Amino acid sequence: xxxxxxxxxxxxxxxxxxxxxxxxxxxxxxxxxxxxxxxxxxxxxxxxxxxxxxxxxxxxxxxxxxxxxxxxxxxxxxxxxxxxxxxxxxxxxxxxxxxxxxxxxxxxxxxxxxxxxxxxxxxxxxxxxxxxxxxxxxxxxxxxxxxxxxxxxxxxxxxxxxxxxxxxxxxxxxxxxxxxxxxxxxxxxxxxxxxxxxxxxxxxxxxxxxxxxxxxxxxxxxxxxxxxxxxxxxxxxxxxxxxxxxxxxxxxxxxxxxxxxxxxxxxxxxxxxxxxxxxxxxxxxxxxxxxxxxxxxxxxxxxxxxxxxxxxxxxxxxxxxxxxxxxxxxxxxxxxxxxxxxxxxxxxxxxxxxxxxxxxxxxxxxxxxxxxxxxxxxxxxxxx
Amino acid sequence: xxxxxxxxxxxxxxxxxxxxxxxxxxxxxxxxxxxxxxxxxxxxxxxxxxxxxxxxxxxxxxxxxxxxxxxxxxxxxxxxxxxxxxxxxxxxxxxxxxxxxxxxxxxxxxxxxxxxxxxxxxxxxxxxxxxxxxxxxxxxxxxxxxxxxxxxxx
Amino acid sequence: xxxxxxxxxxxxxxxxxxxxxxxxxxxxxxxxxxxxxxxxxxxxxxxxxxxxxxxxxxxxxxxxxxxxxxxxxxxxxxxxxxxxxxxxxxxxxxxxxxxxxxxxxxxxxxxxxxxxxxxxxxxxxxxxxxxxxxxxxxxxxxxxxxxxxxxxxxxxxxxxxxxxxx
Numbered sequence: 087x088x089x090x091x092x093x094x095x096x097x098x099x100x101x102x103x104x105x106x107x108x109x110x111x112x113x114x115x116x117x118x119x120x121x122x123x124x125x126x127x128x129x130x131x132x133x134x135x136x137x138x139x140x141x142x143x144x145x146x147x148x149x150x151x152x153x154x155x156x157x158x159x160x161x162x163x164x165x166x167x168x169x170x171x172x173x174x175x176x177x178x179x180x181x182x183x184x185x186x187x188x189x190x191x192x193x194x195x196x197x198x199x200x201x202x203x204x205x206x207x208x209x210x211x212x213x214x215x216x217x218x219x220x221x222x223x224x225x226x227x228x229x230x231x232x233x234x235x236x237x238x239x240x241x242x243x244x245x246x247x248x249x250x251x252x253x254x255x256x257x258x259x260x261x262x263x264x265x266x267x268x269x270x271x272x273x274x275x276x277x278x279x280x281x282x283x284x285x286x287x288x289x290x291x292x293x294x295x296x297x298x299x300x301x302x303x304x305x306x307x308x309x310x311x312x313x314x315x316x317x318x319x320x321x322x323x324x325x326x327x328x329x330x331x332x333x334x335x336x337x338x339x340x341x342x343x344x345x346x347x348x349x350x351x352x353x354x355x356x357x358x359x360x361x362x363x364x365x366x367x368x369x370x371x372x373x374x375x376x377x378x379x380x381x382x383x384x385x386x387x388x389x390x391x392x393x394x395x396x397x398x399x400x401x402x403x404x405x406x407x408x409x410x411x412x413x414x415x416x417x418x419x420x421x422x423x424x425x426x427x428x429x430x431x432x433x434x435x436x437x438x439x440x441x442x443x444x445x446x447x448x449x450x451x452x453x454x455x456x457x458x459x460x461x462x463x464x465x466x467x468x469x470x
Numbered sequence: 471x472x473x474x475x476x477x478x479x480x481x482x483x484x485x486x487x488x489x490x491x492x493x494x495x496x497x498x499x500x501x502x503x504x505x506x507x508x509x510x511x512x513x514x515x516x517x518x519x520x521x522x523x524x525x526x527x528x529x530x531x532x533x534x535x536x537x538x539x540x541x542x543x544x545x546x547x548x549x550x551x552x553x554x555x556x557x558x559x560x561x562x563x564x565x566x567x568x569x570x571x572x573x574x575x576x577x578x579x580x581x582x583x584x585x586x587x588x589x590x591x592x593x594x595x596x597x598x599x600x601x602x603x604x605x606x607x608x609x610x611x612x613x614x615x616x617x618x619x620x621x622x623x624x
Numbered sequence: 625x626x627x628x629x630x631x632x633x634x635x636x637x638x639x640x641x642x643x644x645x646x647x648x649x650x651x652x653x654x655x656x657x658x659x660x661x662x663x664x665x666x667x668x669x670x671x672x673x674x675x676x677x678x679x680x681x682x683x684x685x686x687x688x689x690x691x692x693x694x695x696x697x698x699x700x701x702x703x704x705x706x707x708x709x710x711x712x713x714x715x716x717x718x719x720x721x722x723x724x725x726x727x728x729x730x731x732x733x734x735x736x737x738x739x740x741x742x743x744x745x746x747x748x749x750x751x752x753x754x755x756x757x758x759x760x761x762x763x764x765x766x767x768x769x770x771x772x773x774x775x776x777x778x779x780x781x782x783x784x785x786x787x788x789x790x
Contacts, residue, residue, distance in 0.1 A: 099630035103638050106531075106631060107499035113532040114629035117539065127537035144494035144646060154534045201638070204493040208722040217654050218486045218664065219686060222778045223746060224720040229731055230746075232714035240712070240759045264628045284716035285728075285754070298630070329692065333733045333744040337712060442625070477658075484661045484775065490650040498642045500631060506642035614642035 089307030090184045091317035092177075092433045092468065094123030097300035097426035100267045100418025103201035104297040108143050109155030111299035112197050115426075116157050119193070119301035123313055130303070132189035133158035135165045136176025136196035138421035138457075141210035143199045156195045162188065169457030170369065171325070172196060172422035174464035177429040178323045180304045181466075185320075190306050191313075197299040198420035207295040214459060216330070228292070232284040234337040234460055235374040239286065241338040242389035244377075246286060250277035251395050252373035253290050256409050259402065260416020262442035265426065267296055267418035277373075293371045296418035300426030302433065318436045321450075322356070322467035324349030330459045343382030343454065343463035350452070351384070354467040359384050359452070363467075365435050365445045366406060367428045367453040370413040375456065376400075380408065382463065383454055407445045410435065428453040429466055436470035498614075501531040504543065506614040512606050514546035516581050527583035548603045550576035550622060553584060557593045572596055576622050588621040600624070659687040662701070668775035670767050674739050676700040685739035706765035707786055708734040711744050715754045728754060734763060734783055750782030762786040 096118025098104070098111050106114065112135075120126060135156050140148045149165025156163075166172065166179045173196060180194035200207040211227045238244065251274060260269035272290065280290040310317045324346035328335065347359075356362045368379035377391035385406060386394055394400055400408035411417060411431035414424055432451035434440045454465045477483070498506050501517065505528050508515045517529035517540040524533060527546055532539055555574035560566055570593055577584040589596065590605070602622040612618040633641065656664060659675060663686050666673040675687035678699040682691060691698050713732030719725050730749035735742060749757060750766060763783035773779040 097628060099628050099632065101630060101632035103497075103633045103635070104630050105497055105500055105503065105633050105641060107497065107502060110499050110501065110531045111630070113537075113539075117532070117537065118629065120537070127535075141490075141492065144492065144496065144648075154530075155532070157537050159534050201633075202494045202496050204495055206722040208720070209492050212492075212720065213490060217488050217652070218656060218660050219777055220746060221488065222776050223731070223748065225731070225746065226716060226718045226720050226722060228718055228722075229714050229716050232716070233712040233731075233733060236714060237712040237759075262625070264625050265630075281717075282715070283718050284714045286714070333711075333746055334742050336742055482661055482665060483658070484656045484664055485653045486656055486660075488652050488654070490648055490652075492648060494646045494648075495638065496644045496646070497633070497638065498644070503641050510642075615644060 087185045088187060090181050090304050090320045091307065091310050092302055092320065093305050093310060093313045093317055094119045094125065094303040095301065095430045095433050096122060097265055097423070097430060098298050099265045100296040100298040100420055102267065102294060102296060104199070108145070108148070108152050108197050108199045111199065111297065112152050112155035112195050115299040115301040116193060116195050119303050123303050125191070125303065125313065127157045130157060130161070130191050130193045132162040132183050132192040134176055134179045134183060134192060134194045135163070136167065136172040136194065136422040136425065137165065138167055138169050138172050138198060139210060141213055142203055142207055142421070144202045152197055157193060168462045168464065170371065170421055171455045171457030171462035171464045173369070173424035173428045174453055174455035174466050175325055176422065176425055177302055177304070177466055178325060178464060180302065181320045181323055184304050184306050190309050192304045193301060194304065195299065195301045196422040196425040198423045199297045200295040200420060201297050226284065228284045228287055230332065230460065231372055232287040235286050235372065237337045238374060238378055244389070244392045246278060247274055248392040248396055249291070249374045249377065250274045252370065252376045253277050253415055255401065256370060256413045256415040259410055259443065260412025263412045263417050265298070265417055266412055268294055269412060269416050287372065291373045293414035293419035296420040298418060298420035298423040298426070300423045300430050302425065302429060316437050318433045318468050318470050320466060321469045322350035322352070322354030323465070325464040328461040330461060332459050332461065337460065339388055340378060340382040340456070340463060342461060343379055343456065343465070344384060346463040346465040347383045347454070350465040350467050356467065360386060360406060363406065363450050363452050364448040365410060365432065365451040366408045367411060367413070367431050367451070368408065369428065369454055369456040370409055370415050371419055373415060376409060376413070379454055379456065383452060383465065402443070402445055410440070410443050410445050424455065428455055432468050436468055499531070501529045505529050509618050510612045510614040512609065514548060514578065516544050516546045516583070518542045518544055525581040525583070527578045527581045528585070546578055546581060549579040550584065550602050550604070551579065552589065552596065552598055552600050552602060553577040554598060555589060555596055574622065576602060585616070587616070587619055590621040590623040657689070659689045663687055664775040667777065667779045668773045670770065670773065672704045672706050672736060674702045674704050676702050682740045683738065683743065685736045685743040686745060704736050704738040708736040708763060708783070710757065710759055710761040710763060711735045712759070713749065713757050715757070730754060730757060732757070745777070747777070747780060748782035749784070751784035756785065
């Protein structure tokens with residue numbers, strides 16, 4: 087297996103609706119990544135496209151439709167898709183193309199255009215349900231996340247006030263991110279007083295639907311030299327999925343994230359994640375998810391993530407800066423394109439290019455994504 | 471009654487019926503918006519790559535080959551050539567059409583692109599390479615969509 | 625701060641730029657398979673049915689023709705009571721299209737009695753106020769009258785608090 091490093095990244099702004107077509111968004115992100123790496127399209131031999139359901143953009147075979155905007159025409163190409171897990175699974179797919187020897191320099195591009203779906207992207211989610219057991223109940227996706235949040239709060243006796251601190255932190259962190267859709271200085275009271283959507287989920291607990299695209303370039307170890315003297319190495323990858331029968335599981339702990347994390351840590355030689363990791367980007371489509379995933383990533387004991395947050399450990403100047411980008415809560419949630427604030431952010435942090443968001447002395451980072459019906463975990467560990 | 475046993479009462483087996491409810495609104499994009507806004511006025515626009523010389527119709531924001539942003543917009547005359555065509559006998563739901571219709575790929579002259587549209591020429595008279603031009607709807611009926619062109623004809 | 629690419633549109637502007645609309649017309653007839661066909665037929669009769677694996681002893685609800693732990697066919701149909709415990713719940717002010725509603729929908733996962741641990745289904749709660757909902761609460765199904773049942777999970781209207789329990 088070859089060594090693989092990330093050598094460039096790019097992303098569009100995240101917005102509730104962008105004028106660009108999916109292809110145009112892909113071009114913008116890929117061009118920005120190529121410019122950062124000082125490369126041209128002819129230097130790329132393989133393209134991996136990550137994009138979640140065709141039902142959002144409303145274009146069947148979306149991966150094929152986006153192709154030319156991804157720079158993939160007449161190249162080795164693959165589309166990968168694991169719902170919300172795509173944001174880290176796509177860079178993992180880029181990694182395996184290079185690590186296996188199939189590719190020397192691989193472009194990973196993720197895109198999502200949720201604004202095409204009317205009356206609301208929720209309608210596209212309608213097709214994720216089991217047609218016999220779940221659709222007749224006419225569920226809203228927010229319900230099931232609310233049920234997971236409720237179970238988590240109940241098992242560990244966690245208060246909403248502590249969970250709301252995550253939303254306050256991330257939306258505040260996003261003020262320093264050029265792509266941010268919902269950056270704001272808010273308070274815990276703002277969160278607790280916001281509109282109840284499906285209790286215990288309130289409006290300021292959730293990330294918005296977004297349009298956006300993000301790109302990362304991966305190169306084989308022996309090709310990195312001429313490109314950059316500041317590569318960020320992929321040290322560990324892991325991915326794991328649980329069954330769609332989510333009503334047959336206890337939702338308080340994401341076992342599938344823990345399995346993916348163990349796989350990645352083993353490969354990276356990490357034995358004490360809390361001590362050895364300098365910066366973390368767990369998936370945060372909801373504020374409680376950052377806590378849920380910190381525990382799934384084995385960064386702390388079960389039920390303890392809220393304490394760490396309350397004590398300021400996860401702030402940018404804390405012992406374990408978590409979601410310094412502002413995450414999905416602050417920057418936006420264009421499903422697969424969240425790669426920009428997960429794998430992309432860890433790359434920029436470890437390369438020292440995170441600007442105002444920079445965590446000092448960040449050498450080892452972990453990013454994680456989560457998808458489908460609360461079943462998918464993808465994890466990547468990087469080192470500079 | 472498991473995978474390995476014969477099914478004795480097929481009438482016990484059911485289907486569940488449903489459909490995909492969704493509505494979509496697709497923006498034509500940054501380049502597309504300029505193209506369709508011009509089309510509404512009865513004009514064609516293309517973008518040209520100053521590196522490889524390719525002229526894109528419909529115009530694109532980027533050159534697919536050189537992968538640079540395209541900023542040069544040019545007027546494209548309403549002159550096309552039939553590049554290929556098909557004679558359609560059934561509609562989308564496979565109902566027989568009263569009169570067969572022609573759908574063609576029209577290459578716009580002087581460009582590397584073209585449009586797929588209806589060709590208002592009798593099936594026996596269509597020839598690959600024949601020159602055609604777009605016939606537009608009345609100006610006040612145009613909406614900034616590909617259907618602002620009624621059809622291509624001689 | 626540097627500017628990243630992208631042109632944002634307001635909801636109003638989205639209607640003004642050139643665009644195309646599309647409503648897909650797609651219909652489906654999903655095969656229920658052996659387990660779900662029996663499950664639905666039993667619901668029409670006002671009963672809940674599960675399926676047991678003799679190797680590991682797990683009782684699946686909803687029923688499944690294969691055991692996902694032993695990865696072999698399951699062996700026996702088992703009737704289950706229509707009572708259970710609240711595993712988790714939510715009080716929703718949104719309907720399935722994300723429209724706001726006045727009266728909240730009470731929904732949750734109910735672990736059915738007699739099935740193995742964590743064998744739940746999602747359903748509504750009724751005949752209770754949002755404040756009555758608690759974890760572990762005992763509930764019972766309220767069925768539609770026989771003539772109205774069609775063989776669907778909605779043959780159960782909702783789960784209500786079980787009489788005689790706390």
